[in-house]
Structure formats: structure tokens, C-alpha cells
Amino acid sequence: MEASTRTAMQPILTLTVNPALDISTSTEQVTSGHKLRCSPSRLDPGGGGVNVARVVQRLGGRTLAVYTAGGPTGEAYRRLIEAERIPTLVVPIQGSTREDFTVDETTTGKQFRFVLQGPELSESEWRACLALVEESIPVGGYVVASGSLPPGVPDDFYARVARLARGHDARCIVDASGPALAEALAEGVFLVKPSRRELGVHVGAALESDESQVEAASALVADGSAEHVALTLGGEGAVLASKSGTLRLSVPQVQVRSTVGAGDSFLAAFVLRLAQGRTLEAAFRAAVAAGTATVTTPATELCNRADVERLESGLAAAVEGRP
Ligand SMILES: Nc1ncnc2c1ncn2[C@@H]1O[C@H](COP(=O)(O)OP(=O)(O)OP(=O)(O)O)[C@@H](O)[C@H]1O
Numbered sequence: 603m604e605a606s607t608r609t610a611m612q613p614i615l616t617l618t619v620n621p622a623l624d625i626s627t628s629t630e631q632v633t634s635g636h637k638l639r640c641s642p643s644r645l646d647p648g649g650g651g652v653n654v655a656r657v658v659q660r661l662g663g664r665t666l667a668v669y670t671a672g673g674p675t676g677e678a679y680r681r682l683i684e685a686e687r688i689p690t691l692v693v694p695i696q697g698s699t700r701e702d703f704t705v706d707e708t709t710t711g712k713q714f715r716f717v718l719q720g721p722e723l724s725e726s727e728w729r730a731c732l733a734l735v736e737e738s739i740p741v742g743g744y745v746v747a748s749g750s751l752p753p754g755v756p757d758d759f760y761a762r763v764a765r766l767a768r769g770h771d772a773r774c775i776v777d778a779s780g781p782a783l784a785e786a787l788a789e790g791v792f793l794v795k796p797s798r799r800e801l802g803v804h805v806g807a808a809l810e811s812d813e814s815q816v817e818a819a820s821a822l823v824a825d826g827s828a829e830h831v832a833l834t835l836g837g838e839g840a841v842l843a844s845k846s847g848t849l850r851l852s853v854p855q856v857q858v859r860s861t862v863g864a865g866d867s868f869l870a871a872f873v874l875r876l877a878q879g880r881t882l883e884a885a886f887r888a889a890v891a892a893g894t895a896t897v898t899t900p901a902t903e904l905c906n907r908a909d910v911e912r913l914e915s916g917l918a919a920a921v922e923g924r925p
């Protein structure tokens with residue numbers, strides 16, 4: 603049964619070295635000095651690569667998700683992932699998997715996101731992640747390395763992943779910031795997905811104008827840092843720079859409820875469509891559609907397939923000039 607909803611695709615491996623057990627809840631107003639009574643909480647297995655894996659699965663695709671887990675939070679995390687039936691390989695760690703905390707303020711619609719630091723990884727733990735990636739890299743497929751690096755993991759960790767991927771003829775996609783992003787770019791990757799803030803920090807500019815955005819993204823393609831740069835601009839859409847030129851898409855009008863997971867959803871749809879053999883333009887449209895679909899869902903909830911496909915065909919129709 604399941605097979606009929608899945609399209610033949612190249613394999614995708616995702617890597618999450620700093621996953622987080624996402625706890626989300628809401629309260630009337632966030633103030634100091636009082637107990638803040640909260641609504642029932644929701645638990646999700648979050649973190650860059652795992653979120654990518656979860657969205658790919660919702661969109662009818664398949665991944666192998668490699669992630670670290672430790673302590674009681676790691677146990678809870680594993681159970682949540684198992685419930686979603688995502689194929690995984692776990693690297694056990696000594697420390698406890700971190701927790702993230704999201705509170706929606708119901709009276710204002712504001713969202714407060716507390717992102718905690720991850721447990722420190724020992725050298726043998728992060729080397730075990732690399733060894734597992736190396737063993738399981740899908741030859742001719744995709745490796746998606748996404749999310750922050752926890753303490754103890756060297757800045758060149760994603761650069762090492764990129765090197766392993768290249769050695770196995772796989773395409774490496776990186777979503778990271780700061781030194782981890784810089785090192786990956788210095789190594790050279792297939793695709794990077796910085797947000798405006800992340801690319802801005804990297805190039806030391808605010809990237810407010812269209813021209814500065816295109817220029818910064820194209821420069822990374824020109825100097826060989828990445829074959830493709832998908833620069834996401836939140837509610838202003840995204841820019842895709844490649845050797846063949848640049849594309850820009852604005853987002854369809856939607857009601858924004860929570861932007862948690864927007865970037866991961868963008869990346870998931872992008873890599874899934876590429877793995878399904880679609881063109882770069884089609885993958886880019888699906889990516890914008892998935893990012894936008896995710897912001898319409900509350901708190902940590904990710905997108906669903908029907909919304910993504912509706913927004914995706916809307917964007918395709920706009921490009922072709924159809925009503
Ligand atoms: N306010 C919004 N309205 C509509 N779509 C949005 C909005 N914010 C984000 N998106 C969608 O999600 C994509 C990714 O968003 P964004 O640029 O904020 O990246 P991000 O990775 O979530 O950001 P960061 O990592 O800096 O928190 C956008 O390209 C767009 O498709």
C-alpha cells in the first residue's frame with residue numbers, strides 16, 4: 603500500500619548531531635514574578651536533520667536519519683521517532699539529549715523560543731557519528747547535515763561530512779551557521795541553505811537589498827563554496843543561486859502561526875524533489891511551498907502533504923502564467 607504513495611527516488615541520509623526534544627505549550631501572558639499556568643504540552647523530536655527526515659516522510663519520501671541520543675530525554679526522543687516509523691541509526695552518547703522550549707503567548711500571538719545548549723560530545727562520540735555516516739552514505743544520493751553543533755564537536759565537523767560525501771559520490775547539503783557553515787563552505791558542498799541572518803553574518807553585511815542578496819549568494823557559487831545556494835528570506839521568500847543564474851520566489855499570502863521548522867521544511871522538500879529527479883526550479887518551488895506551509899501550523903507542528911502540494915502547484919501556475 604505504502605509503496606504506491608512513494609515515488610522512486612535516490613536515497614537521502616540526514617545527520618543530526620544536536621537533536622532536541624521540543625516541548626511546546628502556551629500561556630496567556632509571559633511575565634516575571636508569577637507562576638505562568640500553561641496549556642497541555644506537546645513533545646516533538648526536533649533538530650535540523652530529524653525535522654528534514656520527518657517532513658520528507660510526510661511528503662511521501664524516505665530517509666535514513668542518523669542522530670545522537672543520551673540520557674532520559676534521549677530515551678523519550680527515541681520513542682517519539684520510533685512512533686513516526688522513520689528509519690534511523692542512533693549514536694549513543696553519555697550526556698542527555700537537550701530540550702527546547704517554545705511558549706505561545708495567547709493574548710498577543712507572540713512566540714518565545716528557548717533553545718538550550720546541547721550536551722558536550724566527546725571526541726569518540728563525534729567520531730562515531732562520522733564513522734556511521736561514512737558506513738551508511740548512500741552512493742549517488744544525498745547527505746543532509748543540518749543544525750547546530752553541540753559543545754565538543756569541532757567547527758569543521760560538517761566539512762568532514764562534506765569530504766566523506768564527496769568520497770562516496772554523494773551530494774552534501776548543509777544547513778548551519780557561523781564557523782560550522784564557514785568551514786563547510788571552505789570544503790565545498792552541493793547546496794547550502796542559509797537564512798538572511800546566517801548569510802549576513804558570514805559575509806558581514808545586512809543583505810537588505812535584492813542586489814546584495816543575489817550578489818552574496820552568487821559569490822559562493824562563483825568561488826566554488828557551493829554548487830547551489832538557497833538563501834531563505836523568511837516572509838520575503840527565497841533566492842536560489844546556481845551556475846546557470848539566480849531565481850527568486852516570493853511566498854504566497856498565508857496566515858503565519860509559528861515559524862518553527864520553516865527552514866527544515868524548506869530543505870526537506872528541496873532535497874526530496876531533487877532525489878525524485880525533478881528540476882532545480884521545481885525543487886525550489888516545492889521548498890518555498892513547504893516552508894510556507896509550515897508557518898501556517900501552530901507551535902512546533904510541521905507542514906502536511908496536502909498544503910505543500912497545493913502551494914507548490916500554485917507557485918508552478920504563477921511561473922507558467924496560469925491563473
Ligand atoms: N513569515 C513567513 N511567511 C511565509 N513564509 C515564511 C515565513 N517565514 C518563513 N517562511 C518560509 O520558510 C522558508 C524559510 O524561512 P527562513 O528564511 O526564516 O529560514 P529559517 O531557516 O527558518 O531561519 P533561521 O534558521 O534563521 O531561524 C522561507 O523561504 C519561506 O518559504
Ligand SMILES: [Mg+2]
Nearest residue numbers: 777797865866
Ligand atoms: Mg534555519
